[in-house]
Amino acid sequence: MTNTANIENAFQLAKERYAAMGVDVDIALQRIRNVAISVHCWQGDDVMGFEGDEGALGNGLAVTGNYPGRARTPDELREDLQLAYSLIPGRHRLNLHALYGEFQTPVDRDQIEVEHFQGWIDWAGDQGVSLDFNPSYFSHPKAADGFTLAHADAGIRQFWIDHGIASRKIAAAMGAAQGNPCVNNFWVPDGYKDVPVSRSAPRERLAASLDEIFAVDLPAEHTLDAVECKLFGIGSESYVVGSHEFYMGYAISRNKVLCLDAGHFHPTEVISDKISAALMYVPELLLHVSRGVRWDSDHVVTYSDELQAIMQEIVRGQYLDRVHIGLDFFDASINRVAAWAIGTRNALKAVMAALLEPIDQLQQLEREGDYTARLALTEELKSMPFGAVWDYYCQSVDVPVGAEWLDKVRDYEQRVQLHRTGDLQVAVS
Numbered sequence: 001m002t003n004t005a006n007i008e009n010a011f012q013l014a015k016e017r018y019a020a021m022g023v024d025v026d027i028a029l030q031r032i033r034n035v036a037i038s039v040h041c042w043q044g045d046d047v048m049g050f051e052g053d054e055g056a057l058g059n060g061l062a063v064t065g066n067y068p069g070r071a072r073t074p075d076e077l078r079e080d081l082q083l084a085y086s087l088i089p090g091r092h093r094l095n096l097h098a099l100y101g102e103f104q105t106p107v108d109r110d111q112i113e114v115e116h117f118q119g120w121i122d123w124a125g126d127q128g129v130s131l132d133f134n135p136s137y138f139s140h141p142k143a144a145d146g147f148t149l150a151h152a153d154a155g156i157r158q159f160w161i162d163h164g165i166a167s168r169k170i171a172a173a174m175g176a177a178q179g180n181p182c183v184n185n186f187w188v189p190d191g192y193k194d195v196p197v198s199r200s201a202p203r204e205r206l207a208a209s210l211d212e213i214f215a216v217d218l219p220a221e222h223t224l225d226a227v228e229c230k231l232f233g234i235g236s237e238s239y240v241v242g243s244h245e246f247y248m249g250y251a252i253s254r255n256k257v258l259c260l261d262a263g264h265f266h267p268t269e270v271i272s273d274k275i276s277a278a279l280m281y282v283p284e285l286l287l288h289v290s291r292g293v294r295w296d297s298d299h300v301v302t303y304s305d306e307l308q309a310i311m312q313e314i315v316r317g318q319y320l321d322r323v324h325i326g327l328d329f330f331d332a333s334i335n336r337v338a339a340w341a342i343g344t345r346n347a348l349k350a351v352m353a354a355l356l357e358p359i360d361q362l363q364q365l366e367r368e369g370d371y372t373a374r375l376a377l378t379e380e381l382k383s384m385p386f387g388a389v390w391d392y393y394c395q396s397v398d399v400p401v402g403a404e405w406l407d408k409v410r411d412y413e414q415r416v417q418l419h420r421t422g423d424l425q426v427a428v429s
């Protein structure tokens, strides 16, 4: 058990150390309270959704592991999310995929409507959580050959165009209900396993399909369209239609939000270096903070160098109001609520560490060419008592300090998750 007074004392000492460096810890604490992470619903149920078809996950996405306790219904997922949010300091968002609608009868993707998400909208209102959204271009018979919006068949393309249009209406309704924009992110898996002989034709079709989807302007205060690029996927190893260059150009020319997923580039390439460059040309960014291990494996986010670099870039560049921070991982080999808690707490810890840097001083040293001091100070920062500030923040907002949150997950696992045996799909006949 942590001791409240010890945490307070450690915090006061840490505050003095930071003040000596020119950092006002109280300002950092005020700022972190306004950082809302978009927590992805799909970690809770292994990206299965509630369409009732028990269809296998497909189109480049794969979840491995068989840890018990997967959420099988919207109510179970909401209950799990409520526990996760209670373990994470601050007020955060929920990122919902279209296949998580609540359907009483089978509803195909081109027919989804706001009513199928009303349960989520009501729940989010009650919880004080804002929603983000995504059309789902995977795990569907009309995506079985790996193509959707870039399909050579006009009928299949139209089906997916209609899905995209439907998703925008739902996102706009969510934004109107919550009073802030719902970011609606388009990830389209289309690509070839082997080397294509026309790389241009699918790209031309994808651009034309997206243009049709985005033809109607929707109020920016309700919804923002984002587009997510990818280098390769399972089954699209040789060619992905929506590559980085494709979507960078698309987002710039159509004034869209560009989504950068940390797992969607060559393993030696990092998105931390792309943020400032992309923000020179696109209005806003959406990040999918993820962790690729050798490939886009969507491992739970850890407190890695790259996670720290991403948050440093956002804070150092004063981009907190232009970057939407979302998460994207799915691990079925550990407790799924714990996965959310670990990944989201890490993302926030990295934001907090970035907020505790003496940025003006560091940037002045750089301008003056004093790279010796720049390196010396950035290295000293690594052993500053940032953990004491983080613990105090958790305590001050009544969230478990340190690994205390794990006891709550263990208790919930025993009482609730381990009783979820078998697949209990919503009744869709």
Ligand SMILES: C[C@H](O)[C@H](O)[C@@H](O)C(=O)CO
Pocket: 042, 047, 060, 061, 097, 134, 187, 228, 230, 261, 288, 296, 328
């Ligand atoms: C389920 C998500 O939309 C998906 O993970 C996508 O964002 C992605 O990153 C695909 O590789």
Ligand SMILES: [Mn+2]
Pocket: 187, 228, 261, 288, 328
């Ligand atoms: Mn992603």
